[in-house]
Amino acid sequence: MKFDVCCVGHMCTDILVKPVDTLPEKGKLQLVDSIHQYTGGCTMNTAIGLAKLGVKTSLAGKVGGDGFGAFMKETLRISGVNTDGLLLEKGAMTSASVVTIGADGERTILHCLGTNQSLCFDDIDIKQVLDARYLFIGGVFLMPAFDGEAAARLLKIAQESGVVTAMDTAWDARGRWLSLIRPMLAHLDWFMPSVEEAEQMIGTREPGRLAEAFRALGVKNVVIKPGSRGCYVQPQGEEGRYFGIFPAKAVDTAGAGDAWCAGFLAGLVNGLSVDAAAVVGNAAGAMCVTQVGTTTGIRSFAETQEYARQDG
Numbered sequence: 088m089k090f091d092v093c094c095v096g097h098m099c100t101d102i103l104v105k106p107v108d109t110l111p112e113k114g115k116l117q118l119v120d121s122i123h124q125y126t127g128g129c130t131m132n133t134a135i136g137l138a139k140l141g142v143k144t145s146l147a148g149k150v151g152g153d154g155f156g157a158f159m160k161e162t163l164r165i166s167g168v169n170t171d172g173l174l175l176e177k178g179a180m181t182s183a184s185v186v187t188i189g190a191d192g193e194r195t196i197l198h199c200l201g202t203n204q205s206l207c208f209d210d211i212d213i214k215q216v217l218d219a220r221y222l223f224i225g226g227v228f229l230m231p232a233f234d235g236e237a238a239a240r241l242l243k244i245a246q247e248s249g250v251v252t253a254m255d256t257a258w259d260a261r262g263r264w265l266s267l268i269r270p271m272l273a274h275l276d277w278f279m280p281s282v283e284e285a286e287q288m289i290g291t292r293e294p295g296r297l298a299e300a301f302r303a304l305g306v307k308n309v310v311i312k313p314g315s316r317g318c319y320v321q322p323q324g325e326e327g328r329y330f331g332i333f334p335a336k337a338v339d340t341a342g343a344g345d346a347w348c349a350g351f352l353a354g355l356v357n358g359l360s361v362d363a364a365a366v367v368g369n370a371a372g373a374m375c376v377t378q379v380g381t382t383t384g385i386r387s388f389a390e391t392q393e394y395a396r397q398d399g
C-alpha cells in the first residue's frame with residue numbers, strides 16, 4: 088500500500104469574511120474587516136489535516152483550471168498530500184465557499200458548487216483508492232453527480248478490496264438525507280456524521296438511538312460528532328460511549344468536524360484503540376477552532392496527543 092488514507096469528495100476554496108460588528112440591514116451591503124483565502128471543503132480539510140498529522144495521504148477529486156484550482160493543488164502539495172488523483176478541468180470553475188465568521192467564532196457558509204457539481208464516478212482514480220488502507224469520503228451531499236449510486240459503488244468496490252471505508256456527510260440543503268445516503272450505509276466501516284446531520288436522517292438527537300439506527304441499516308461502526316457532550320462512539324458489537332470535548336477558545340469553528348475525522352483516522356492508522364483515536368479526534372477538533380482557517384490549528388500527531396494529555 089502506498090498510502091494510509093485516500094480522501095475523495097468535496098473540495099473548494101474558502102473565502103473567509105470577517106464582518107464588522109453590526110449585522111447589515113436586510114438588503115444592505117455588509118461592511119467587512121477582512122477577506123482571506125484558504126483551502127476548504129470537508130475532503131480537502133480532512134486530507135490536509137491527515138497530512139499535517141503525519142499520515143500518508145492521497146486525494147481524488149476535481150478542481151477547475153483556474154486560479155483557485157492552482158492554489159488548492161499547490162497547498163495540497165506543500166502540505167504533503169499526493170495529488171495524482173486530482174483532476175484539473177480546463178475551462179471549469181473551482182468550487183468556493185464564502186465563510187462568514189461571527190464574533191463568537193461561529194460561521195455561516197454559502198456554497199458555490201463549481202467543479203464539485205460535476206464530479207462523477209468516472210472522475211475517480213480507482214487505482215489511487217485501492218492503493219490506500221482507508222478510503223474517506225467527505226461532503227457527499229455537496230456533489231450532485233456523485234452523491235447517490237456513484238458514492239455507494241465506490242465504497243462497495245473499496246470495501247470488497249479490503250480498504251476500510253469511512254464517510255462524513257455535510258449539510259443537505261436539498262433535504263434528501265436518508266433516502267440518498269441509504270445505499271452507501273451497507274458499505275461503510277465507519278460513519279461519522281455530526282449530530283445535526285444524523286438527526287435529519289433518523290429523526291432523533293439521541294446518539295445511542297442514532298447509532299442503533301445506522302447499525303440496523305448496515306453501518307459497522309458509528310461515530311456521532313461532536314455535539315455539546317463530545318463525540319459518541321459505537322463500534323460493532325460494543326456498548327456506545329462518550330468522549331468529552333476539550334475546552335478551547337473558538338475563533339473560527341469551520342472545519343472542526345473535518346479535523347475530528349483527521350485526528351480519529353490518524354489515531355487508527357497509528358494503531359491506537361478506537362477510544363484513544365476518538366480522544367485524538369477531539370483534541371484535533373479543539374486545536375482547529377483556536378485558529379482562523381480550517382487546517383491552520385492542526386499540528387503533528389505527537390503534539391496533538393500531547394494536547395490531549397494536558398487538557399484531558
Ligand SMILES: OC[C@H]1O[C@H](O)[C@H](O)[C@@H]1O
Nearest residue numbers: 127128129184341342381
Ligand atoms: O467542513 C467545513 C467546510 O465546509 C464548507 O464547505 C467550507 O468549505 C469549510 O471548509
